[in-house]
Amino acid sequence: MFNWLLIFGPMLTAGTLAFLPAHKRFLQLTTLIPLALFAGLLAHAGDIADGKTFRTTYQWVDALGLELSLVLDGLSFLFALIITGIGTLIVFYTNSYFQKDDETHRFLIYLFIFMSAMLGIVLSGNFLGMFIFWELTTISSYLLIGFKHDYSVARIGARQALIVTGGGGLALLGGIAMVGVMSGGVYDFAALDAMAGELADHALFEAALILIIIGAFTKSAQFPFHFWLPGAMEAPTPASSFLHSATMVKAGVYLLARLAHTFGGGDIWLYALGSIGLFTFVYGAFMALSAYDLKAILAHTTLSWLGVLIALIGINTKDSLKAAMVGILAHALYKGALFLVVGAIDYETGTRDIRKLGRLAGAMPVTAVASALVLLSMAGVPPMLGFVAKETLKVASLEHVPDAFAAVFPVAAVVGSALTVAAATMIGLEIFLRKPQHGEDLYAHEAPLPMWFGPLILGGLSLILALFLHQFLDPIINPALSAVYSDPAEVELYLLPALDDLAFQLSLLSIAIGVVIGVTNRPLRDSLQNKSLLDPTHVYNKIFGIGDDKVDVRSLLGQGYRFVNRRLQDGILRHYLNYVFFTFVLIMIAVIIQVWGKLKLPSFELDEITLLETFIAVIIMISAVATTFARRRLGAVVWAGAAGVNIALLFALFGAPDLAFTQLLIEVLTLIFLMLAFRLLPRFMQDTSRFTTFRTMRDGVIAVMVGLVFGLLALLASSNREAPPIRYWFEENAYELGQGHNIVNVILVDFRGLDTLGETTVLVIAALGVLALISPMPLLDMLDKHFKERVRQQLEAEAALEKDSSIISHIYENINRVLLAGDDFRGDDNA
Amino acid sequence: MNFVLALTVGVLFGVSTYFLLKRSVVKLLLGVLMLSYGTELLIFMMGDLSERNMPILELGEEPFADPIPQALILTAIVIGFGFTAFTLMLAYRFYFDLRTEDLDQMVEETEVHG
Numbered sequence: 001m002f003n004w005l006l007i008f009g010p011m012l013t014a015g016t017l018a019f020l021p022a023h024k025r026f027l028q029l030t031t032l033i034p035l036a037l038f039a040g041l042l043a044h045a046g047d048i049a050d051g052k053t054f055r056t057t058y059q060w061v062d063a064l065g066l067e068l069s070l071v072l073d074g075l076s077f078l079f080a081l082i083i084t085g086i087g088t089l090i091v092f093y094t095n096s097y098f099q100k101d102d103e104t105h106r107f108l109i110y111l112f113i114f115m116s117a118m119l120g121i122v123l124s125g126n127f128l129g130m131f132i133f134w135e136l137t138t139i140s141s142y143l144l145i146g147f148k149h150d151y152s153v154a155r156i157g158a159r160q161a162l163i164v165t166g167g168g169g170l171a172l173l174g175g176i177a178m179v180g181v182m183s184g185g186v187y188d189f190a191a192l193d194a195m196a197g198e199l200a201d202h203a204l205f206e207a208a209l210i211l212i213i214i215g216a217f218t219k220s221a222q223f224p225f226h227f228w229l230p231g232a233m234e235a236p237t238p239a240s241s242f243l244h245s246a247t248m249v250k251a252g253v254y255l256l257a258r259l260a261h262t263f264g265g266g267d268i269w270l271y272a273l274g275s276i277g278l279f280t281f282v283y284g285a286f287m288a289l290s291a292y293d294l295k296a297i298l299a300h301t302t303l304s305w306l307g308v309l310i311a312l313i314g315i316n317t318k319d320s321l322k323a324a325m326v327g328i329l330a331h332a333l334y335k336g337a338l339f340l341v342v343g344a345i346d347y348e349t350g351t352r353d354i355r356k357l358g359r360l361a362g363a364m365p366v367t368a369v370a371s372a373l374v375l376l377s378m379a380g381v382p383p384m385l386g387f388v389a390k391e392t393l394k395v396a397s398l399e400h401v402p403d404a405f406a407a408v409f410p411v412a413a414v415v416g417s418a419l420t421v422a423a424a425t426m427i428g429l430e431i432f433l434r435k436p437q438h439g440e441d442l443y444a445h446e447a448p449l450p451m452w453f454g455p456l457i458l459g460g461l462s463l464i465l466a467l468f469l470h471q472f473l474d475p476i477i478n479p480a481l482s483a484v485y486s487d488p489a490e491v492e493l494y495l496l497p498a499l500d501d502l503a504f505q506l507s508l509l510s511i512a513i514g515v516v517i518g519v520t521n522r523p524l525r526d527s528l529q530n531k532s533l534l535d536p537t538h539v540y541n542k543i544f545g546i547g548d549d550k551v552d553v554r555s556l557l558g559q560g561y562r563f564v565n566r567r568l569q570d571g572i573l574r575h576y577l578n579y580v581f582f583t584f585v586l587i588m589i590a591v592i593i594q595v596w597g598k599l600k601l602p603s604f605e606l607d608e609i610t611l612l613e614t615f616i617a618v619i620i621m622i623s624a625v626a627t628t629f630a631r632r633r634l635g636a637v638v639w640a641g642a643a644g645v646n647i648a649l650l651f652a653l654f655g656a657p658d659l660a661f662t663q664l665l666i667e668v669l670t671l672i673f674l675m676l677a678f679r680l681l682p683r684f685m686q687d688t689s690r691f692t693t694f695r696t697m698r699d700g701v702i703a704v705m706v707g708l709v710f711g712l713l714a715l716l717a718s719s720n721r722e723a724p725p726i727r728y729w730f731e732e733n734a735y736e737l738g739q740g741h742n743i744v745n746v747i748l749v750d751f752r753g754l755d756t757l758g759e760t761t762v763l764v765i766a767a768l769g770v771l772a773l774i775s776p777m778p779l780l781d782m783l784d785k786h787f788k789e790r791v792r793q794q795l796e797a798e799a800a801l802e803k804d805s806s807i808i809s810h811i812y813e814n815i816n817r818v819l820l821a822g823d824d825f826r827g828d829d830n831a
Numbered sequence: 832m833n834f835v836l837a838l839t840v841g842v843l844f845g846v847s848t849y850f851l852l853k854r855s856v857v858k859l860l861l862g863v864l865m866l867s868y869g870t871e872l873l874i875f876m877m878g879d880l881s882e883r884n885m886p887i888l889e890l891g892e893e894p895f896a897d898p899i900p901q902a903l904i905l906t907a908i909v910i911g912f913g914f915t916a917f918t919l920m921l922a923y924r925f926y927f928d929l930r931t932e933d934l935d936q937m938v939e940e941t942e943v944h945g
Contacts, residue, residue, distance in 0.1 A: 572935055574852055581848060602834070609835055609880075617835045624846045624865060633857055640864055643843075647868055651904075654875070655883040655896035659904055663871075666912045670864070677919050681857055682932040699852040707845025710873065715837035718876045725879065727897050734888060741889040747902035759906045766913035773920040794927065 002044060002054045002072060006080070007120045007133075009037055010087075014112035022105035028095050030108055034087035034115065041080055048077045049475035051482060055125060064128065069188065071125030074479025078325065079122035079254055081476065082332045083247050087115050089454035090242045093340055096450040097238055097347065107147060107236060114140035118247050122254055127176050127187040130255075134172065134219075137248050138165045144239040145232045157231035163544060164228040168218025175211030178204045193262045193486060200266065209263055212255070213272050220252030221303040222310060223280045224536045229303050233295040237343030240295060245302045246336035250328060253309045257324065261486040264316040273314025274405050278412040280307030283534065285419030289426065289521055290528035294342045294352040298335065301378075301423050305331045308393065308416060315409070317400045318485060323392035325480045326473075326493070330389035330462065334374040337458035338427070341371045344447035344455075345431065351442070354427075358436035363444040366452045368432045373459030379424040379514065380417060380507060383495055385466040387507070388473070390417055392493065394503035414510045421514020426521040437522060469493050581702050588709045592716070602719040613653055620646045633678055641671050658744050836876055843869030856922040856932045863918045867911025871904050 005012075013033045020026050044054070054072040072080070091108065098104045117140055120133030139162075146158030176187070182202040183192055192199070199205055216222075221229040232244050243249070256273065263269060284304025288297045305327065312324040344367055345360065346352050361368040373384070380390030397413040435441070446452070465472050473493060497504040517524070545552025552558045568579070609617075623643035630636035644667040652660035730747055738746035748756050843865055850862030878900035884890070886898035926932055 574854065574934060577851055581852075609833055614835050617839045620839050620868075621842045624842050624868075627861060627865070628846055628849055636861055640861060643865075643868060647871065650872075651875070653883065654880060655885045656875075656901045656904075657885055659901055659908070662905055662908050666908055670912060670915055673916060673919060674860075677923055678857075680923050680926070682926055683857075699849055702852065703845045703849035706848040707841040707843075710844035710869065711837045711841025714840040714873050714876045715834065718833060718837070718880075721879070725897065725899075727878075727899050730898060731886070731888075741887050743886040743888065743898040744901045744905065747898060748905060752902065755906065759910055762910050763913045766917045769917050770920045773917075773924045 002040075002070070003056070004058075004070060006037060006040070006072075007070065007116055007123055009033060009116070010112040010119070011116035014109045014116070017105065017109050017112065022101040024095075024101055027101065027104050027108060030112070031088060031092045031095070033112070034084045034091055037119075038081065038084035038088055041077065041084060044072065044077070045475060048072070048074055048479045051479060053483075057125070060129070066128045066187070067126050068129045069125035070123050071189070072123060074476075074481070074483035075254070075257060076122045076483075078329065078476055078480040079247075079250070080119060082250075082329065083115065083118050083122065086242060086246045086332060086336045086458070087111075089336075089340070089457060090238045092450050093241075093343070093454050094236075094238045096448045097236065097343060107144070107238070110140055110143045110147070111239065111242070114144065114243060114248070118251070121251050125189055127179060127189060127192065129187075131169075131173060131176055134215075134251065134255075135166075135169050137243075137251060138162065138169055138219075141165070141232070141243050141248055144243060145235040147236050147239065148234065151234070154234040157228075157234040159544075160231045160540065161228040164225055164540075165218050168215045168225065171211045171218070172215025175208045175215060178208035178211065182208065189258060189262075196262045199262070205266075206268060209266070209268055210272070212259065212263070213268075216252035216255045216310075217276065218252070219255075220249050220306045220310060221280075222252070222276050222307060223283055223534075226280060226284065226303045227532075227535060227537045227540065230291075230296050230299045230532075233293070233299050237295070237339055237346065240299075241336050241339030241343070244299065245339055246332040249302065249306055250309075250332070253306060253313065253324070253328065256310060256313045257321070257484045260313050260316055260321065260484050264313070269316065270314055270402055270404070273310050274402075274409075277307045277309070277311030277314055278405075278408065278416070280304065281311060281416040282412055282419065283307075285416050285423060287532060288423045289419065289517070289524055290531065290533075292353050292355055292525075294345070294354055294357075294427070294431075295339070297354065297423060297427065298338055298342065301420060302331075302335055304416065304420065305335070308413070311409070311412075312393070312396060315396065315401055315405065317396065318481070319392070319399045320396035320401075321484050322477065322481050322493075323389065323396040325477050325484070326385075326389045326392050329465075329473075329476070330377060330385040333458045333462045333465075334377040334386055337370065337374040337455040337462075338378070340451065340454045340458075341367055341374070344451040345444075347451065348444040348447055349442045353438075354430050355437040356439055357431045357442065358434050359432070359441050360444055361432040364432075364446050364452075366456065367447055370452055370455035370459045371428065371432065373462055374455060375424045375428045377459070377462040379421040379511065381511065383463070383466050385462040385473075388466050388469060388493055388495060390507055390510075391497065391503060393417070394506045397506075398503060410506065414506050414513075417507070417510035418513040418517065421511050422517035422521065425515050425518025429519065430521075466495055469495060578698075578702065581706050585702075585705045585709050588713065592709075592712065599716055600720050602715055610653075613650065616646050616650050616653070619643075620650070633681070633683060637671065637674050637678070641667060644670070656744075658742070833876060833880060836872065836880070840869055840872045840876065843872060854934050856925055856934055859934065860915070860918050860922050864911075864915055867907065867915065870911070871907055874900050874904050874907060 010033060013030055017026065017030065047054075051074075055069065057067055057069040060066045060068050091111065094104060094107060094111065098107065114137060117133045117136035121130055121137065124130035124133060142158050142162040145161050146154050148154045149158075179192065179199070180187060182199050182204050183195060186192060186195070218225040218228075229244060229249065233240055235244065281304050284300045284302070284307060288300035288304065291297045291300060309324050309327050309331075312320040312327065342352060345357065345364070348364065349357065349360075351357065377384035377386030380386045393413055394410075394417075397409040401409050430437070470493075477493070541552075541555065543556045545555035545558055553562060569576070620643050623639045623646065627636045627639040627643075630639055645664065648660045648663035648667060651657075651663055730751060731743055733751075734740060734743045734746040738750040740746040740750070847862045847865035847869055850858045850865060853859065853862070878897035880896075882894045882896045884892040884895035886895045886901065922932075929936060
């Protein structure tokens with residue numbers, strides 16, 4: 001089943017669901033979709049284990065080198081299995097998690113969109129194509145975190161996640177663009193890998209790498225971008241389990257693993273990934289011990305484990321990559337299950353506060369068993385999968401580690417593992433065995449089947465995969481490792497090491513320390529009191545504000561908005577025009593300067609224009625300038641008319657009779673309209689404010705600049721004609737094809753007939769607009785009780801303005817009266 | 832070449848800009864009018880102006896003027912007219928509703944009405 005349904009199947013499901021009613025039957029049936037995909041994937045397990053790679057490509061946008069390619073290799077296979085496998089359990093779980101079918105319905109639509117996006121990330125063979133799915137996960141994650149959008153915290157959490165991961169997405173896009181520049185438009189992962197050497201020598205390499213790393217770090221919640229992940233815990237628990245522990249947050253890990261062979265190996269890669277990853281590993285695990293909310297605890301342990309995965313990829317040895325691959329799978333299984341358990345506990349008891357929970361083992365035995373399995377795996381106790389992961393981690397921290405990390409890595413591995421063990425111990429003890437720290441035992445009973453089924457399956461898998469690791473684990477992990485390492489690679493996994501093995505001793509050490517801390521966790525938690533150390537949230541708040549409904553004016557962003565609103569967008573369109581004109585002039589000048597050398601400068605031969613034509617042009621200029629000095633409207637209109645008529649004359653002289661006629665006709669019409677309307681319009685405003693002179697000067701300067709630019713443009717364009725004119729084709733074919741002698745007419749009605757249709761449409765729209773501006777007013781106002789009063793005011797105002805007592809004004813007043821006689825708004829009061 | 836015409840184009844655009852930046856709604860109208868004049872001439876100049884015979888085949892007067900800018904300008908004139916007419920009625924409606932020709936008043940006025 002290797003085809004596009006692998007990516008788009010869930011998307012189609014979401015689309016179909018959107019049109020189906022929120023009925024339990026449909027919703028429950030959707031569990032089959034990811035299950036089918038999972039089964040389809042498993043059918044390829046044999047081929048993948050043999051090192052085969054499946055590939056199919058669809059050209060999307062050729063010009064951008066953007067293709068959608070579906071590639072299934074070992075690494076994609078591992079991730080796709082996790083996504084569809086855990087996805088199946090999540091969808092099953094979701095069906096009993098929500099109280100209302102409506103909520104399940106909406107949630108599943110988002111979830112399936114996300115599933116498609118996530119599968120798209122891991123199955124894309126093209127960097128650019130992958131980015132689209134990357135962004136889609138950000139958006140669907142936003143929708144899922146903000147699912148309970150009635151609550152302000154959910155909105156804040158969703159926005160935080162969107163801003164952080166969306167910002168990281170922008171960085172990633174920048175990085176991808178640079179990669180495209182470096183590779184000459186190649187975005188295919190395999191092709192990029194083939195040119196790894198060239199890329200590393202390119203000047204942009206470091207910048208691109210840093211941007212990509214930022215993108216991966218934001219997505220995978222690495223310090224200092226980690227704070228969105230605890231905030232994202234406002235999402236319904238199935239989403240937290242699926243997105244924020246098992247799949248989406250691993251997208252960054254996936255991307256780095258995918259690029260490890262192409263971009264890894266340099267210092268930036270080693271130091272950025274190694275140091276940030278290890279720091280986040282220890283930091284996250286420590287912060288988990290201070291939190292009260294179970295989901296916050298899990299979120300912190302998640303970002304901690306993501307940290308170690310990233311560090312392992314940064315170290316980039318065969319052992320470390322192997323540890324990363326095992327770690328990805330082990331973590332997805334146990335952490336996904338733990339979130340589901342927390343959801344079930346929340347569902348049964350109504351709280352997630354670790355201080356109020358306790359002694360639930362009796363009330364919820366199946367959940368307790370499932371939890372025990374996954375907690376043991378989390379703590380890395382043999383014979384669980386978590387142990388294999390921790391063990392390979394210890395091995396990787398000891399073998400072939402670059403000098404810079406040779407001392408730090410083992411220490412960090414032990415400390416981080418110990419703290420993880422502590423968190424696991426604490427969760428198990430506080431929820432299931434010990435008495436609650438505060439209050440009495442809570443009343444609870446066993447969760448419904450879909451809520452313990454998932455954790456039990458995942459817990460069982462954590463055990464079985466480890467017990468039969470050669471049969472089940474090797475065929476999944478080794479191809480993934482080969483894909484990352486770009487070389488057939490195998491590192492032996494083992495379940496029972498020798499006691500004198502150093503890695504094993506370190507594992508035992510960390511378990512011992514962890515259990516001690518876990519058992520005595522209460523004093524530590526009480527002293528930390530749910531406080532977050534090194535929390536960059538306040539930096540975020542300073543930039544983006546705290547509130548969720550309005551922009552916080554105290555934040556940097558709010559200040560920026562305020563500046564833009566007050567200074568740049570004051571609501572007065574003329575001011576915007578100032579900026580527009582000013583920018584236009586600047587850009588045009590820049591362009592003209594740029595091409596100046598290549599331009600032919602116009603020669604000073606004046607013979608192309610006759611004296612008469614020059615004279616007319618001068619009259620046009622004089623009339624145009626005179627309009628600006630006219631004190632009265634009538635004067636201005638007369639001058640404008642003079643300019644228009646002379647333009648018509650100019651057209652006539654230059655062999656354009658149609659233009660001359662049309663221009664003249666339109667000129668007359670415009671003048672009549674203006675005269676008619678002026679009766680209803682105010683006279684020129686006398687601008688009396690004290691800034692008048694300054695304003696006139698300023699407007700004048702801008703006007704002169706715009707005029708100069710256009711004049712220069714006209715001059716340069718008309719004297720730099722390079723391409724052969726296209727007129728000849730029209731001239732030769734006008735009669736042949738258009739059956740007309742007047743070429744201009746043939747062009748308009750025939751060759752460019754569609755254009756003319758468009759023009760006619762514009763006119764009709766303008767006419768409708770005019771109609772809308774005049775006629776609905778009386779119609780609507782008929783219903784208005786104050787209509788008569790309004791008309792009276794209008795006529796009074798007109799009378800007051802009626803001081804143009806020239807002969808022309810009398811004439812047009814009469815025309816006006818005739819033309820508008822039937823019009824309602826003249827009313828019965830015939831003034 | 833056509834310095835005079837280029838200058839005319841410049842002047843028309845300059846005057847248009849000047850009017851568009853004014854507070855008066857009536858001057859805005861004049862600005863729109865001038866803008867269409869300027870545009871017409873600008874397009875006109877993009878053609879070859881050295882021939883002055885009419886581009887009508889029947890007359891047989893070759894070589895004749897470039898017909899393509901003429902066709903484009905014809906469209907421009909008509910659209911310019913539509914635009915002017917619309918602006919005119921907009922100005923009228925503006926004045927009728929808000930009792931002012933000062934475009935700057937529009938900000939506060941619309942809030943009161945709105």
